[in-house]
Amino acid sequence: MELIDVDKVSYAYGDGSLALKDVNMKIKSGEKVAILGPNGAGKSTLFHLFNGILKPKSGTITINGLQVCKKNLVEIRRMVGMVFQDSDDQLFNSTVRQEIAYGLLNMGMSGKELEDTIAWSLKVVGMTGYDDKSPHNLSGGQKKRIALASVLAMKPKVMVLDEPTAALDPRGVYKLIKLLDVINKKLGITLIFATHDVDTVPLLADTVYLLDKGKIVKGGTTQEVFNQKEFIRKIDLRLPRVAHLVEILDRDGAINVDTLPLTISQAKNVLESQNKN
Numbered sequence: 317m318e319l320i321d322v323d324k325v326s327y328a329y330g331d332g333s334l335a336l337k338d339v340n341m342k343i344k345s346g347e348k349v350a351i352l353g354p355n356g357a358g359k360s361t362l363f364h365l366f367n368g369i370l371k372p373k374s375g376t377i378t379i380n381g382l383q384v385c386k387k388n389l390v391e392i393r394r395m396v397g398m399v400f401q402d403s404d405d406q407l408f409n410s411t412v413r414q415e416i417a418y419g420l421l422n423m424g425m426s427g428k429e430l431e432d433t434i435a436w437s438l439k440v441v442g443m444t445g446y447d448d449k450s451p452h453n454l455s456g457g458q459k460k461r462i463a464l465a466s467v468l469a470m471k472p473k474v475m476v477l478d479e480p481t482a483a484l485d486p487r488g489v490y491k492l493i494k495l496l497d498v499i500n501k502k503l504g505i506t507l508i509f510a511t512h513d514v515d516t517v518p519l520l521a522d523t524v525y526l527l528d529k530g531k532i533v534k535g536g537t538t539q540e541v542f543n544q545k546e547f548i549r550k551i552d553l554r555l556p557r558v559a560h561l562v563e564i565l566d567r568d569g570a571i572n573v574d575t576l577p578l579t580i581s582q583a584k585n586v587l588e589s590q591n592k593n
């Protein structure tokens with residue numbers, strides 16, 4: 317059984333125009349999925365449907381066999397941890413400790429279990445010792461980590477991250493990619509993230525859905541989706557930089573490749589194999 321089943325979901329905002337049109341997606345447990353699309357494609361709208369902040373106009377979303385609807389909302393929100401695009405929308409307590417304790421206290425956790433869970437989640441995100449700091453005085457990357465810790469502490473099955481790299485500097489992006497990989501592989505949490513950052517997608521996702529004007533226009537493995545380069549350009553995205561470079565070298569006859577590499581390490585392998593030939 318799929319962990320997440322999005323079945324013919326449409327959504328309209330107040331003015332009646334459809335922000336999502338007949339969206340279908342099936343996501344398995346343990347997958348790392350990117351929803352890739354230009355601004356206004358409907359990514360954030362889709363994410364707000366995942367944990368019931370918004371309600372579909374038609375169609376259904378099922379998570380672990382449970383439909384996302386009012387009567388299941390408590391359980392759904394326990395399974396689906398949402399990391400907002402802007403950490404300032406997520407962090408509202410005056411200390412890091414309170415921030416992480418908030419959801420746990422609501423769940424009725426207390427005593428040693430509460431302390432241990434706070435310590436554990438801070439350790440996972442590499443923020444041990446920041447308990448008494450104000451989240452508002454942290455850097456963008458640190459705020460993102462605390463937002464992640466507060467969600468992780470609830471031990472969700474799925475984490476939904478809206479544009480997680482948007483506000484980070486290059487080092488922050490690198491560290492976040494490493495951390496998300498640990499969260500997926502070691503903790504077994506399914507990750508779904510929205511982005512228009514084509515360079516990070518191959519580093520993070522196994523599966524990509526292309527969303528454009530509220531519709532899923534392609535889906536498949538990261539390689540399959542990026543192989544459709546004309547299509548990607550048509551919807552105002554581009555190839556990862558390294559793929560574009562290899563595409564130019566191939567066009568100019570400097571090298572000869574069948575499949576474009578998407579990451580620097582893939583490009584290294586391609587270029588080394590060219591030298592051998």
Ligand SMILES: Nc1ncnc2c1ncn2[C@@H]1O[C@H](COP(=O)(O)OP(=O)(O)O)[C@@H](O)[C@H]1O
Nearest residue numbers: 329330335353354355356357358359360361362
């Ligand atoms: N609160 C809102 N009211 C009306 N229209 C909205 C609202 N939020 C988003 N939209 C519209 O819905 C569409 C999808 O937006 P959004 O989900 O934010 O896209 P993305 O996250 O991919 O940039 C856009 O056309 C946007 O203008």
Ligand SMILES: [Mg+2]
Nearest residue numbers: 359360361478
């Ligand atoms: Mg958005």
